[in-house]
Amino acid sequence: MWFVPDFKSLSETSLILSLNSCLLLAQSFWLNAIAVLRVLVFFVLWLVCWLPIALPIAKAVKWRFPQPISPAQKLPLLASLYALAPLVLWGIVALEGKGFKDYGLPWQSDLLRSFGGGLAFGSLGLLSLFLLEWRLGWVKRQLPPTESSLATESTETITAQSPVPVLPTLLTTLLIGTWISLTEELIFRGFLLTTLQSDFVPWVAATIASLIFAVLHLVWEGKENLPQLPGLFLMGLVLVLARSVDRGNLGLAWGLHAGWIWVMASLDTLGAIHYQGRVGEWATGIGNKPLAGAMGLLFLLATGGILGLAF
Template structure:
């Protein structure tokens, strides 16, 4: 298999694993009654189709975001830091910068998400290691996660007050809750077991 085909396969596997596992987490929460769908005004079938187009467009956006962020943070920045720092420290620093820079477009609402974003960065570096230093698996995982979150927003599905916010995510942000952190830890452990 050529390098390009193997990278596309890694992106595909990462996307499938990332989106399916996160969708499963939210499906369980939905089944427990911890998520609601905001009521939408009565719409014609054409208007309903608009939501599905949004979800499809989110796929392209998620792939672009995943590619861009992986190229910058797990690619360029990680490689630059590893020149002067031990790998584990370079990984921690790159993940910290990744987390902090989310504040550029999210402002102060990023503060409760910082530990989750840092952990996400660490998990994505593990995905790069699993993929023999390539970014395909990390890109796919990242894109899958972004797509599921963006799709839930497009479908107006959000946390309700039936479960504590510290569990499902403060201010409706999954990475600011225990379930989001456990999800990332589980993904990381799965990647570590893949390495062994």
């Protein structure tokens, strides 16, 4: 009786062996690569995976690089980019044989407690900054229009304004801030910082991670974000400090970051403050961006000082 080989089974077995060999080679390369190369590979892989999603979205919202991008165009692109990041990072974590807890994200009650403390500290601290600027006469409070106030306005004003739903706005900006900050902390103070610390002393790793964090914010706004670079760099350092005082966990940094985004996004959406122009932009922030002004930098320094002393 003649033996007839099962070519289908042989091809499937060969394919499995080939895939296993590729995975072993990728794992060997990754584990033996220097930190800077691993960081570069991560960002390139993230970009390559995102482009097939981003190109149709960019076409749908009618945006072409390097044209200026509006918030309405930016949101779906940013959402798709940030939704993809944890998946790419999960693949790397699996390749390393680690878990997200190794990057400072253990899913434990301590993480949520630290997040809550950071959220309160970050949001109240930033509100205190605007309160100080209001007391100095640098900014003016503007209450969002309501239905009753609009009823007394002229027809032209009514058509130009609409009631602002304060509570839904606050909840929406809180959710968005929580999501964006979690993604950025996992990437920059989680994966990036931890990876760099394998080849560099902590302060060098913190400097490089914070510089990358600041520079990558130029991708969306371009030259408009240049005045914010020192503030973004300092912000990155403060968030590195927050992870350090939280015993290597990201909860405190996540909460701080979320609190800052929450307050800024809420005030912008509600139009709650107006800069009076009584002091130069160097103080309050170029282009009304607090990170591009002396007060914003002092606020970050004060936050870092409090973290170092209190924790």
